[in-house]
Every structure is written in C-alpha cells, then in structure tokens.
Amino acid sequence: MEKIVALCKRRGFIYPGSEIYGGLTGTWDYGPLGAIFKKNLKDLWWKEMVQLRSDVVGVDAAIMMNPMVWEKSGHLKAFTDPLVECKVCHQRFRADKENEIKVHEKTHKEKTEWTTPQKFNLLVKAYLGIIEGQQDEIYLRGEITQGAFVNFENVASSTRVKIPFGIAQIGKAFRNEITPGNFTFRSREFEQMELEFFIKPDEAEGDKWFNYWKNQRMNWYTSLGINRENLRFRKHEEKERAHYAKFAEDIEYNAPFGWSEFEGIHNRGDFDLSAHNLSFIDEEGKKFTPWVIETSGGIDRSLLFFLIDAYTEDGERKVLKLHPKLAPYKVAVFPLLANKEELVSEARKIYESLKQDMMVAWDDRGNIGKRYFAQDEAGTPFCITVDFQTLEDKTVTVRDRDTAKQERVKINELPEYMAKKLS
Numbered sequence: 001m002e003k004i005v006a007l008c009k010r011r012g013f014i015y016p017g018s019e020i021y022g023g024l025t026g027t028w029d030y031g032p033l034g035a036i037f038k039k040n041l042k043d044l045w046w047k048e049m050v051q052l053r054s055d056v057v058g059v060d061a062a063i064m065m066n067p068m069v070w071e072k073s074g075h076l077k078a079f080t081d082p083l084v085e086c087k088v089c090h091q092r093f094r095a096d097k098e099n100e101i102k103v104h105e106k107t108h109k110e111k112t113e114w115t116t117p118q119k120f121n122l123l124v125k126a127y128l129g130i131i132e133g134q135q136d137e138i139y140l141r142g143e144i145t146q147g148a149f150v151n152f153e154n155v156a157s158s159t160r161v162k163i164p165f166g167i168a169q170i171g172k173a174f175r176n177e178i179t180p181g182n183f184t185f186r187s188r189e190f191e192q193m194e195l196e197f198f199i200k201p202d203e204a205e206g207d208k209w210f211n212y213w214k215n216q217r218m219n220w221y222t223s224l225g226i227n228r229e230n231l232r233f234r235k236h237e238e239k240e241r242a243h244y245a246k247f248a249e250d251i252e253y254n255a256p257f258g259w260s261e262f263e264g265i266h267n268r269g270d271f272d273l274s275a276h277n278l279s280f281i282d283e284e285g286k287k288f289t290p291w292v293i294e295t296s297g298g299i300d301r302s303l304l305f306f307l308i309d310a311y312t313e314d315g316e317r318k319v320l321k322l323h324p325k326l327a328p329y330k331v332a333v334f335p336l337l338a339n340k341e342e343l344v345s346e347a348r349k350i351y352e353s354l355k356q357d358m359m360v361a362w363d364d365r366g367n368i369g370k371r372y373f374a375q376d377e378a379g380t381p382f383c384i385t386v387d388f389q390t391l392e393d394k395t396v397t398v399r400d401r402d403t404a405k406q407e408r409v410k411i412n413e414l415p416e417y418m419a420k421k422l423s
C-alpha cells in the first residue's frame, strides 16, 4: 500500500485533501493523472450501463435533498454503524470490522477493553438558507441511490421505459465514517456508480435479475483487466444486511489489507418505492410497486483496486499495467533530443495530431530511459520516439509498456496503429 500511495503522489494520481493546511481526514484530491483515470472509469461504466443498453436510462440528481427523503428511506434511523471506543487510548472504531479491531488491539501492550457498541449515524449535516439561526438543517446524501427513487415517476412519465428497466447514476456521496482509512478505500467524501433496476415484484424474477447483474458486474471488472483470482463474491449474512436489503452479495477484491468490498449487489425488494409511496402503471393499466435490483459500486474503491492490481515491479522498473481503456495517457511522444529543432518540430506535429483523438503526453526532459521509466509508472501503454531515422524515412519507434519491445511504424499509419492497439 505504501508503494501505491507514494506512486499516486509522485505521478499526480491522488493527493491528500487540503494538504497544505495539514489535510482533512477522509478526503482525497485527484491530480492530473487521477482525474483522467477517474473520468475514463466513469465513461466506461456509463457506456456499458447506459449507452449500450436499451433498458437503462441515466439521471444526475442533486446532492442536497429534502430531509423527508432520508426520513422515509429509513436512513435517519437505520443508516448507522456500531461505534466502540478503546478504553486505553479513546480511539473509536467500528465494532463490525473485526480485522480493524484486532489490528488495534495489537498496538497496545496491555489488554484492550472496549465500550459497549453504540449506534452512530453516518449522515453528514449541512445548513441551508441565508438567515443565521433560521437555516434549514439538511443532509448531504449518504448514498446516491435515493436520487434515482425520488425521480422514479418523473422518469417513467417523461420517457418510454417499460418494466424491467433501470435508472443509472454516478455521483458524490458523503458519510461521517467512524474509521476512514486504507487510503481512498474508506473516505468521507466519495463517488458511487449505481444502477437501480426495476422489475416485476416476484421472488423468482428477483433471483433471475440478481444473478444476471451480479455476473454482468463481475465480467465488467475482468474485461478491464482485474485478475479474476483477486475477485470473489461474498454473500451477506442476515445480520450484516443493510436495512433496505432482502438479499445482498458483495464483489470483493483481495487487497493488501484483506478481502474488501468495492461493489454491492442488492435485492432491495419494494422497500424504497413503498417508503416513498411510489408505484408504476403498466401498459394494461395495472398498478404495482416494482422491486429493485441494485448494483452499487464505488468509483474511488474500484480505481484503487485497478491501480493495485495493475502495479508490477521488474527490478527498478515499476509498471502500472493498466488496461489501455483506463490508462490516463494512451501514448507519450518524445523527440530523441530536446535541442534538435527538426526532431522537436516533427514530434510536436505527431503529438498535436494524435491529441485530436486521445490523451497524449509530451516529454523532452532527460534521457529516453528516464522518460520510459516515468511513463511506465503513469501506466501509459505506448511511447513514440522521433529520432534521426524519422527525418529520413518518416517512421518512428513505438515502444510497448508491458513487453518493453519496440517497433518502427510509419507516421501516416500511426492513427490506425493506435486505434487497433487501444481497442
């Protein structure tokens, strides 16, 4: 983990939030590379879950919602974690995270005693309005999910959706986590990518769609390069299920800090639509309350796991073997020497032309070896070098990140070559 955290800072993926003022616990800022990586991840999810489907539409709901939403959804009462305090050092922990408790117990010489667990509500409060003392107390959304439910009837009446159909959304959520930690894994501000898929209310339909979505989601992660051996499904025991869930399974990653959830598949039954008093009228005029199968993933957690899974060391060389679709820069362009005008201008032309279609990095500092080293750490799949031979025969060297092999490619064939390699 330390290596990943250091690489993220060094190369501009992720920095501690508000770092120049000592940071703010549980917040992280994405740097130049991290911001592109995150955008790629979100775009790929959106393409898979909305663009390529004819049974899913997307929404982008407000972060601040009427507090009634949280009362009706049960979050004011039940969106809690069990909090315990170590009687030796007064640090607070989640009683349900046995691993974290064990790790903490090892830090004390004497036997650790704990207070009895208390329910701690995770919703983050905010105050809205312009008159001091008369502001409305609201909550920043603790899950993006409710934005899909409160718009259920709007979506049904403004589009031509038919059951089964889904509402997809990506956005920020906020939780007053008791123990933020493990880098971005548990933050107080984070992003979710979720699908609420509405089906006819029926146990059999529920199982069918639950299994369908669970496999779809697993396949999506492996199609983007996560090693299947580092992934597993884990069923929730009844006592750990969220207040809204009839049935739940997580997709977990074999992280350096243990197997950890980064996406949950839930059968929410009709819990939410009933709570908000919402229903659906089908083409035959029959009114009913659909059930919901939800896929709820974390952008930050999956990004972290894509990074960890892609990280490899080959002697001194550290390589992020990210899937080309996820890699922030698809290609880097170098002039062999920074002080040879013909090389620089030829390289600049290639750089400007490729930039029309993809993110391209430019580097003319130091020697080629150092530039490769930097691009390997950034996960850039290809590096193009313009050298003296280029001036004679209009070819460049293309070097592959994963094999470190180089080949000569004609400049005018580069767009086609890249398109093929990056698909």
Ligand code: ATP
Pocket (backbone or CB within 6 Å): 143, 175, 177, 184, 185, 186, 187, 188, 189, 190, 191, 192, 261, 262, 263, 264, 296, 297, 298, 299, 300, 301, 302
């Ligand atoms: P955990 O118990 O690990 O805190 P959770 O079970 O409360 O997570 P859910 O409510 O199911 O999480 O949220 C769905 C997804 O949102 C999670 O799988 C995760 O990817 C993401 N997520 C939830 N809480 C956080 C957080 N504090 N920081 C980053 N991502 C989060």
